Amino acid sequence: VIVNRHLLRVREMATRHFSASSPEDPAELGSGDETFYLEQVTIDDDDDDEYEYEGVELEDDDLTDEGEEDLDQALRTLKLKQGMAVDHAPPPPERPEMQERPEVVDDFIRNFLRKVGLHHTLDSFQREWYALQQEGKLKEEDVGSVPDVYLRNQYLRDEVKVMKEKVEKMEAIANKARSTWDKFRKERDFHKMHHKRVVQEKNKLVTDLKRLKNHYAEYEPTLGAMRKKYEAAMKEKMMMKLERDRLKAKVGALEAQVSQLEAIGSAAELEEVTTRPRPRQTGAMLPRQPRPNPYIGLSEEPRAVEAFSLQTTSSAHAVGVAAVTHHPTKQIIATASDDCSWKMWTVPAGELVMSGEGHTDWLSSIEFHPHGSHLATGSGDCTVKLWDFRTASCSATFSDHTQAVWDVAWHDLGDFLVSASMDHTAKLWDTVAGKCKATFRGHVDSINSVCFQPFSENLCTGSGDKTVSLWDCRTALCIQTFYGHVNAVSSVAFSHRGDRVASTDADGVVKLWDVRKVTEFCQIYAGPHPANHCAFDRTGSILAVASDDGTVKVFNTETAASESLEERAGAHLSDLRGHDEPVQSLCFEPNTNGTSSRAPLTRPTASGSEVQVAVVGVIAAPVSCSAVDSE
Numbered sequence: 001v002i003v004n005r006h007l008l009r010v011r012e013m014a015t016r017h018f019s020a021s022s023p024e025d026p027a028e029l030g031s032g033d034e035t036f037y038l039e040q041v042t043i044d045d046d047d048d049d050e051y052e053y054e055g056v057e058l059e060d061d062d063l064t065d066e067g068e069e070d071l072d073q074a075l076r077t078l079k080l081k082q083g084m085a086v087d088h089a090p091p092p093p094e095r096p097e098m099q100e101r102p103e104v105v106d107d108f109i110r111n112f113l114r115k116v117g118l119h120h121t122l123d124s125f126q127r128e129w130y131a132l133q134q135e136g137k138l139k140e141e142d143v144g145s146v147p148d149v150y151l152r153n154q155y156l157r158d159e160v161k162v163m164k165e166k167v168e169k170m171e172a173i174a175n176k177a178r179s180t181w182d183k184f185r186k187e188r189d190f191h192k193m194h195h196k197r198v199v200q201e202k203n204k205l206v207t208d209l210k211r212l213k214n215h216y217a218e219y220e221p222t223l224g225a226m227r228k229k230y231e232a233a234m235k236e237k238m239m240m241k242l243e244r245d246r247l248k249a250k251v252g253a254l255e256a257q258v259s260q261l262e263a264i265g266s267a268a269e270l271e272e273v274t275t276r277p278r279p280r281q282t283g284a285m286l287p288r289q290p291r292p293n294p295y296i297g298l299s300e301e302p303r304a305v306e307a308f309s310l311q312t313t314s315s316a317h318a319v320g321v322a323a324v325t326h327h328p329t330k331q332i333i334a335t336a337s338d339d340c341s342w343k344m345w346t347v348p349a350g351e352l353v354m355s356g357e358g359h360t361d362w363l364s365s366i367e368f369h370p371h372g373s374h375l376a377t378g379s380g381d382c383t384v385k386l387w388d389f390r391t392a393s394c395s396a397t398f399s400d401h402t403q404a405v406w407d408v409a410w411h412d413l414g415d416f417l418v419s420a421s422m423d424h425t426a427k428l429w430d431t432v433a434g435k436c437k438a439t440f441r442g443h444v445d446s447i448n449s450v451c452f453q454p455f456s457e458n459l460c461t462g463s464g465d466k467t468v469s470l471w472d473c474r475t476a477l478c479i480q481t482f483y484g485h486v487n488a489v490s491s492v493a494f495s496h497r498g499d500r501v502a503s504t505d506a507d508g509v510v511k512l513w514d515v516r517k518v519t520e521f522c523q524i525y526a527g528p529h530p531a532n533h534c535a536f537d538r539t540g541s542i543l544a545v546a547s548d549d550g551t552v553k554v555f556n557t558e559t560a561a562s563e564s565l566e567e568r569a570g571a572h573l574s575d576l577r578g579h580d581e582p583v584q585s586l587c588f589e590p591n592t593n594g595t596s597s598r599a600p601l602t603r604p605t606a607s608g609s610e611v612q613v614a615v616v617g618v619i620a621a622p623v624s625c626s627a628v629d630s631e
Contacts, residue, residue, distance in 0.1 A: 103151070105143060234480060235518050242516055245456065249292040283433035284415035286474055291412070291455040295496040295538065302541040305554045305573040313578070314350035316343060323366045323585045334375060336363035342377055342387075356387050358394050365407045370414045374431075378405035384419045386431060398429050400436050407449045407491075409459070416473070418459055420447035426461050428473055438476040442469060449491040453515075454498045462489035468503045468513065482513050484520055491533045495540035500557070502543055504531035510545055512557055522561035524571065526553050533585045542573075546583035552576035 103111075106129055113122040132138050317337035324335050332353060336342045342363060344353040361380035368375055374395070375387040384405055388395040403422035410417055416437065417429045426440040426447050445464035452459050457473045468482040468489060487506040494501050500521055501513050508527025513520055529548035536543055545553045553575055560571035 108150075231518075238480065238516065238518055245290045248289045252289055253292045283430050283435075283437075284413075286416070286457050287413070290457070293455040293496075293498055295454070295498075295540075298496075298538070300539050302539055302556065302558075303537050305542065308554070308574065308576055310576075310578045312348045312350055314345060316345065317341070321584065322362065322364050324587060325366050325368055326587050326589050327368050328370060328372050328590050330372065334366050334368065336366035336377055338362040340379070342366055342375070344375075354389070354392070356394070358385055359383065361404075364405060367408050367410055370410055370412055374414075376408045376410065376417050378408045378419055380404040382421070384408060384417070384429065386417070396431065396434050398427075398434075398436065400427060401425070403446075406447065409451045411452055411473075412455055418450050418452065418473075420450035420461060422446040424463075426450050426459070426471070428459075428476075438473060440471050440476055440478075442478050442481075443467065445488070448489060451492055451494055451501075453494050453501075454496055456498060460492045460494060460501050462492040462503050464488040466505070468492055468501065468511075470501075470515070480515075480518055482511075482520070484511055484523075485509065490531060493534050493536055495536045496538050497540050500536075500540065502534050502536065502557075504534050504545060506530040508547070510534060510543070510555070512543075512561070522557065524555050524557075524560050526555075529582075532583060535587050537588050538590075544576075544586055544588070546586045548582040550577070550579040550581055550583060552583055552586055 109125060110122060113119075113125065129138075133143075316335050317339055319338045321335050321337050324333055326333050331347050332344055333347055334342060334344045340359045340362060341355055341357045343355040345351065346353060356375075356377075359377065359379040359381050363377055363379050365378040366375065373389055375389070377385050377387070379385070382399060382401045382403055382405060384398040384401075385394050386396040387393070398419070401419065401421040401423055405419050405421050407420040408417060415430065415432055417431055418426060419429065420426045424441070424443050424445060424447065427436050428438040428440070429435070430437040440459075440461065443461065443463040443465050447461050447463045449462040450459060453470075458479065459471050459473060461469050461471065463469070466483075466485040466487060466489060468485075470479040470481075471477065472479055482503075485503065485505045485507075487509075490504050490506060492501055492503045499515055501515060502510060503513070504510050504526070508525060508529055508531050510524040510526050510531055511520060512522050512524070524543070524545075526545045526547060531545050531547055533546040534543060541556060541558050543555045543557050545555065547553055554573045556571050556573055559567050562568050562571075
């Protein structure tokens with residue numbers, strides 16, 4: 001049936017072709033081209049096709065384009081093979097515009113059955129449909145086009161399906177956007193509440209600041225006036241006390257001379273009196289009157305710093321040396337070390353004289369008795385020990401401190417010893433009674449250094465709270481506090497005349513204070529490394545500073561207080577080098593007769609486990625020690 005339909009279409013095309021290309025004159029029909037006929041052939045499915053087809057070899061000229069061959073081109077090819085004249089091919093007709101034609105009912109059903117895969121039903125439908133069509137039982141309305149409503153419904157269903165997919169995608173995007181918006185909204189509310197809380201706290205702080213500012217403005221004038229009155233009163237008090245001490249010293253000296261002139265007795269009796277053992281007292285008493293200071297009237301030229309030179313280096317201890325001191329009358333020095341021991345050495349030979357052990361922790365300080373008969377040591381085990389050279393043993397142990405002891409110092413009479421501790425206190429010990437006589441409280445940080453004002457009952461302390469304080473040993477009260485350091489005070493030292501005190505701090509700043517005027521005398525910069533210790537010579541004009549850079553810096557205090565910048569620049573006299581590590585302690589050799597000695601004098605220095613000594617011909621040089629040297 002399908003073949004019949006195709007043959008009918010081919011016949012129609014051939015008829016149109018011959019009607020267009022044949023001449024209108026009948027005579028030309030007989031004498032011109034041949035006439036071609038088409039024969040209708042019916043092919044049954046049951047017929048057996050036993051005809052054997054022979055293969056035809058195609059020549060190159062017979063090959064045509066890859067496109068589909070139409071009827072006109074097939075006819076022209078046939079004529080060329082038979083040797084007939086061939087008219088030129090007419091120009092290709094214009095392609096008609098494609099118009100959408102409605103689908104007929106049978107095609108609609110056929111397409112539907114093919115789409116769902118009902119092939120047997122499709123064959124049955126075609127047989128019955130063509131049978132009815134041949135018999136003429138089908139009407140025109142039965143074989144017409146499919147109503148548009150079905151096509152429209154199918155189109156709408158497809159469109160609805162596509163729109164549903166888009167709606168689902170849009171819903172997913174909308175849900176994601178909704179969750180993001182909820183998150184942003186919560187964050188906005190949180191930041192808004194935080195901002196409101198911050199604004200409230202800010203307003204509260206501003207109100208408190210205004211109230212405090214007004215309160216401070218009310219008290220500032222009163223505090224300023226009271227401060228001025230207090231400073232004036234303290235200056236007057238200090239001046240009166242100094243004048244009183246000076247007059248008492250003169251009276252005491254005159255009385256001593258009178259008593260010596262009136263004394264009766266032979267030299268033997270005097271010797272017996274002086275050598276007679278003193279009866280043991282229940283406790284020593286601080287003198288009520290100051291002693292005359294022999295250094296006040298001493299006139300001596302400043303030290304020749306250029307003569308200082310390194311003479312001897314001794315390996316004193318296995319670990320660092322923390323402190324060094326010189327015997328008051330002999331060429332002997334004593335060193336204290338972190339190995340919990342102390343040693344005595346001859347200078348400049350560096351021979352070991354004596355050593356002592358008894359502390360359970362590192363030693364921080366060491367000091368000879370003014371008469372040279374005892375030795376006092378302070379340690380990190382919170383104790384102060386007295387060592388008797390006659391018995392070669394520890395004669396007393398003071399353990400009232402609750403933290404490490406940093407420094408010790410003897411009173412010039414030798415009956416009292418003061419110690420400075422990390423527990424913010426300094427204690428005055430009665431060595432005769434073996435007990436604490438007074439405790440000095442007032443600092444708010446560790447007391448790092450302590451020393452007595454020469455030939456008086458006043459002592460000076462330097463603390464980690466950046467202050468220097470003067471104390472009266474008889475009342476245990478603070479006389480004066482000096483402010484000016486911006487870092488912890490590491491050491492304090494009085495000049496031999498007792499009118500100036502030097503203090504060093506961890507910034508390398510050295511300040512000299514005038515005790516009589518209660519003011520700062522001058523400031524010396526020995527930085528940038530920390531200044532660990534300082535000491536005056538006998539004249540009070542030369543100040544040696546132990547620096548953390550491994551040097552001993554020597555300054556002229558009179559030049560440092562000059563108003564001229566050029567003179568102040570020349571205050572730094574020299575740097576004594578020899579240590580490889582920070583210098584922790586130094587001291588000048590004392591001179592008992594108060595005059596220059598022709599005997600060789602020493603400048604010991606302690607650095608780590610080494611002690612260095614400089615020998616000078618006519619003057620005394622400083623002794624220093626360092627903490628970490630291995631020599």
